[in-house]
Amino acid sequence: MWDWSYAAEILPDLFRALRVTVVATLLGIAMAMVLGLVLAIGRRSRRRVARAPAAAFVEFVRSTPLLVQLYFIFFVLPDLGLTLSPLTAGVIGLGLHYSAYTSEVYRAGIEGVPRGQWEAATALNFSARRTWTSVVLPQAVPAVVPALGNYLIAMFKDTPLLSAITVVELLNTAQELGSQTFRYVEPITIVGVLFLLLSLVSALLIRRLEARLAFNR
Amino acid sequence: MTLVASVSNIVERLLPGALLTAELTVVGSLLAAALALAAGLSLTARAMPVRAAARIYVEFFRGTSMLVQLFWLFFALPAFGVELSPLQAGILALGLNIGAYGAEVVRGAVIAVPKGQAEAAIALNMSPGLRMRRIILPQAVVAMLPPFGNLLIELLKSTALVSLVTLSDLTFRAQLLRSSTGETLEIFSVVLVMYFVMAYAITLGVRGLERRVSRGLDVGGSWKTS
Numbered sequence: 001m002w003d004w005s006y007a008a009e010i011l012p013d014l015f016r017a018l019r020v021t022v023v024a025t026l027l028g029i030a031m032a033m034v035l036g037l038v039l040a041i042g043r044r045s046r047r048r049v050a051r052a053p054a055a056a057f058v059e060f061v062r063s064t065p066l067l068v069q070l071y072f073i074f075f076v077l078p079d080l081g082l083t084l085s086p087l088t089a090g091v092i093g094l095g096l097h098y099s100a101y102t103s104e105v106y107r108a109g110i111e112g113v114p115r116g117q118w119e120a121a122t123a124l125n126f127s128a129r130r131t132w133t134s135v136v137l138p139q140a141v142p143a144v145v146p147a148l149g150n151y152l153i154a155m156f157k158d159t160p161l162l163s164a165i166t167v168v169e170l171l172n173t174a175q176e177l178g179s180q181t182f183r184y185v186e187p188i189t190i191v192g193v194l195f196l197l198l199s200l201v202s203a204l205l206i207r208r209l210e211a212r213l214a215f216n217r
Numbered sequence: 218m219t220l221v222a223s224v225s226n227i228v229e230r231l232l233p234g235a236l237l238t239a240e241l242t243v244v245g246s247l248l249a250a251a252l253a254l255a256a257g258l259s260l261t262a263r264a265m266p267v268r269a270a271a272r273i274y275v276e277f278f279r280g281t282s283m284l285v286q287l288f289w290l291f292f293a294l295p296a297f298g299v300e301l302s303p304l305q306a307g308i309l310a311l312g313l314n315i316g317a318y319g320a321e322v323v324r325g326a327v328i329a330v331p332k333g334q335a336e337a338a339i340a341l342n343m344s345p346g347l348r349m350r351r352i353i354l355p356q357a358v359v360a361m362l363p364p365f366g367n368l369l370i371e372l373l374k375s376t377a378l379v380s381l382v383t384l385s386d387l388t389f390r391a392q393l394l395r396s397s398t399g400e401t402l403e404i405f406s407v408v409l410v411m412y413f414v415m416a417y418a419i420t421l422g423v424r425g426l427e428r429r430v431s432r433g434l435d436v437g438g439s440w441k442t443s
Contacts, residue, residue: 063416
């Protein structure tokens with residue numbers, strides 16, 4: 001039922017595919033962290049033209065499946081004249097999807113900054129930009145780093161969806177191996193174990209980071 | 218074809234898929250709710266083995282990807298002599314995965330019920346089962362509902378994954394329609410809106426439910442004497 005030699009044989013292929021999974025996750029979270037911050041600041045803008053679209057984007061993206069969003073990016077954009085490689089489309093999909101979630105995380109962090117800090121910035125005649133960059137964000141962002149880390153793990157676990165738009169990541173490779181040999185148990189089980197290990201280890205690291213941040217305060 | 222006609226045509230072609238998506242959401246959430254309650258209460262149990270078993274279940278299903286779980290049930294399980302239909306595999310994966318997240322919600326809500334409530338129930342000589350049913354759960358449910366609403370939307374969105382094991386849900390039919398007509402922009406826009414409408418319906422439903430269960434309790438909304 002379980003063939004150890006076959007498992008050992010496919011392990012190098014799976015590790016190579018793991019690299020694609022990790023790269024997609026890291027690029028995706030980088031995009032989500034930047035775009036999420038933009039959305040969070042946009043939602044607090046004094047101008048309605050910035051506030052309303054940011055809020056609508058967040059609500060819509062959070063209410064629709066990532067898989068369909070990936071299809072949208074991968075199949076619709078080429079028709080509009082913008083052809084993307086599968087990996088690029090996948091990273092953009094992950095980044096856009098998770099930016100809706102990270103923006104809520106940032107929002108919580110920004111709301112946690114005491115009102116007096118804003119008032120002090122006003123009293124010092126800081127511009128809006130300076131208030132954000134030197135008063136609010138330096139206090140808001142470190143506080144939410146652990147929460148962002150949780151979304152890093154969530155995104156990591158969503159990367160198998162990229163196989164649906166032909167990115168050769170971990171699950172896609174496992175399926176490919178399975179269809180060559182008609183043995184699915186080993187490849188898919190190994191993929192599951194790799195996901196479990198990596199997400200448990202990352203969760204542990206985040207918990208430690210959280211403890212350290214709490215200690216520093 | 219005018220845009221309106223083309224959109225209504227797409228909606229009509231996708232409707233059976235939306236129906237299956239709704240069915241999967243309902244059945245999947247029933248399984249998830251049952252598992253969440255069982256595992257969540259086990260997490261608060263006094264007996265160590267019960268707690269450990271529930272903890273392993275929760276960490277395992279939260280630690281691995283749902284799509285991997287679905288593929289394992291669909292592709293790997295037959296090697297152990299268990300052949301699941303795509304529908305069975307889909308419902309099982311949805312229920313097991315969301316149930317694990319729900320278990321943490323149940324645990325948190327049960328723990329949050331003030332200790333005095335359980336003590337009062339003990340003082341009234343209630344059995345542990347009765348205590349849970351009559352005293353703890355009715356109060357815990359109020360705290361469970363908002364996160365359960367979020368999980369229900371997660372579940373709805375996750376049903377799209379079953380299209381990858383050949384179930385013809387909304388996403389699957391969209392893909393079919395795309396390959397036969399090539400109207401990618403119209404089709405996927407309509408599909409996104411259909412999912413959004415379903416998620417919004419869930420939001421409204423849960424909000425109504427929240428009002429109902431918090432009636433007569435002095436938590437949440439306004440305190441009423443009645």
